[in-house]
Amino acid sequence: MNSRATFGDFIRAADQHLDEAFVELAVIRTTTDGGTLVREATAGLRRLVTVLERCARDLTPADWQVPERYRPLLTAWGRASIQAREALSHSAALLRAAGSGQEPRADDTEPGSIYRRLESAARELSIGRDLLGTHFATGIDGSRQGRSEWAPVIDSDPVSRALMAEIVSLGAMTGSHCARLTWISGGTPETAPARQRLSAACHWLMAAGCAIQSADQADSVPRDTHELLHAIPVNAEPERPVLRGDETVTELCEGAIAIAERARRASRALVRDAAWSPATSGTSLRHAAAACAATSYHCEILLRTLAGQQFPERSQLHDQLLGSADTVRNARATWLKAAHSWDQMFTDAPKVTSRAAADTADLAYWTGRLAFADAEWTLSRGPSQAIRPPESLAANPEDARCVIATVHHACETITRLAGSDYQQIQVAARAGRLLVTTRSLDESYDIPHPITRAPAHRVDAVIATYGDAEAVSRTATTVMDQLAATTGTASRLLTAARNAIAPTHGDAQNTAEVRDPQVAPLAREVESAGSAQRFVRPPPAAEDTPLQPGTAARRLARGVIGPNREPPLPQRQSACEVGEPIVAAPTSDAIADRHIRIDAAARSLGASRSKELELEL
Secondary structure, three states: OOOEHHHHHHHHHHHHHHHHHHHHHHHOOOOHHHHHHHHHHHHHHHHHHHHHHHHHHOOOOOOOOOOOHHHHOOOOHHHHHHHHHHHHHHHHHHHHHHOOOOOOHHHHHHHHOHHHHHHHHHHHHHEEEEEHHEEEOOOOOOOEEEEEOOOHHHHHHHHHHHHHHHHHHHHHHHHHHHHHHOOOOOOOEEEEEEEHHHHHHHHHHHHHHHHHHHHHOOOOOOOHHHHHOOEEEEOOOOOOOOOOOOOHHHHHHHHHHHHHHHHHHHHHOOOOOOOOOOOOOOHHHHHHHHHHHHHHHHHHHHHHHHHHHHOOOOOOHHHHHHHHHHHHHHHHHHHHHHHHOOOOOEOOOOOOOOOOHHHHHHHHHHHHHHEEEEOOOOHHOOOOOOOOOOHHHHHHHHHHHHHHHHHHHHHHHHHHHHHHHHHHHHHHHHHEEEEEHHHOOOOOOOOOOOOOOOOOOOHHHHHHHHHHHHHHHHHHHHHHHHHHHHHOOOHHHHHHHHHHHHOOOOOOOOOOOOOOOOHHHHHHOOEEEOHHHEOOOOOOOOOOOOOOOHHHHHHHHOOOOOOOOOOOOOOOOOOHHHHHOOOOOOOOOOOOHOOOOOHHHHHHHHHHHHHHHHHHH
């Protein structure tokens, strides 16, 4: 139910191009023109590995050089990510050196050639990387800042691991197939160095795959995380749907879900600008609360209608639907109270309606069209209308899942809106923007003005009401999470996204000041850097001896994770010196069958070439 391009579209397209390239390699193994094939494969593989290396650098800072004494402090994925990134860097350097001669041009190659296939796969992966980059922006200070609700999901620990596993596995599989070109006869002595470099580059790609495979065996990435990664859309706002009057249930559900996402996007800017923005007005807050109450009522109707149509009484799903309807009903009562709290309070802004409040009203409009039988129902007609017949709402199981997904998105939206309204009211109160009429106060207030700032007890009452609305709405969302998981709706990705960004253990950045004089200057830079817990082991249990500031763990957390910073660590070491040898498990995977070690790939270059490679890198 999302027409926008997603990251999975480009990953699947790249995978298809690589499959076609592998088929082409299997067909041409007996050809005699081995030199041309080596040149084409080297050029195409160089383009592919360049994109893979850039993706790996996005996930792990390029200046990570962890000494051996710090390695026990890293998680399995921390060690594997560093080893994989360095292996990709070595492979890219070898391919650049091998491609210093004459390069094949796209116009000179056949449409189905190896070069064309690999170049197409690299282009698809590059577009996918750019798609993920649309969710971020560079701040004035050069820091990376999120621009959408998907930004924390992309930066989360599980999704980052899934992305690393995806890109490295593509490179490892491609390397295992391209390595076969070095066995094809028909080459000349002049092509021997190019064959050697191509073989070594492929070995580095397979070594990166073995590193990630080892980490995945120690701490596997859940399958739903890969599904969540593939579902990340381009950061583009959905168009505002327009009702025609003859929409089907599926079209109404799709429109309501698009409106729900628009409302969530609009609510992101409310807290940031609450101290001055005209969008923070009593009129806007009242309209948003009333729309949330109407949406909750419509969702309750939809759940009860589904419970009476599709499922037998006292079955597990029937009881789950009725329980979800009761929880959503509680949210409606709390939102009505929040709307009435603005009867005698307002802000210094004019009577305008924010974009978030307008989108929330649209959500109530679309869910009402879905809940009521009248095809021309509007918000002005109120809730006293005939309910849509059960057989019209859910004529088949797919319609039932669409309705459940719509309710799930609606609950997620009102929960987000409750949190943003709760925070923007607090900001507006601190800025002195909440006002009341003097005549609404008791006689103890002697104020010679018709309007004055709202007293503290009234502000606290409004804030408490919105806190209750957020708590009840969050409970309704949690119940809908369970219902979406039971029915297998597409909206279960909302739960996966929320679980991905939830902290799993204490953040290593939230510590006391660093006492190490070499690392202390980096402390402030690391505060805004990436997630330390992605690579550093979690703190010990309460009964264990805690790690004190200034120890190796704190120095690692403070001094190593800063992106694009040069940590005060020893000189650069190769991947073989930094990490232990990696041996793949005996599985049927094409990467693991070769039992490639990282140090074996280095030895295949020869001692003289290894020194040249270190100078090039």
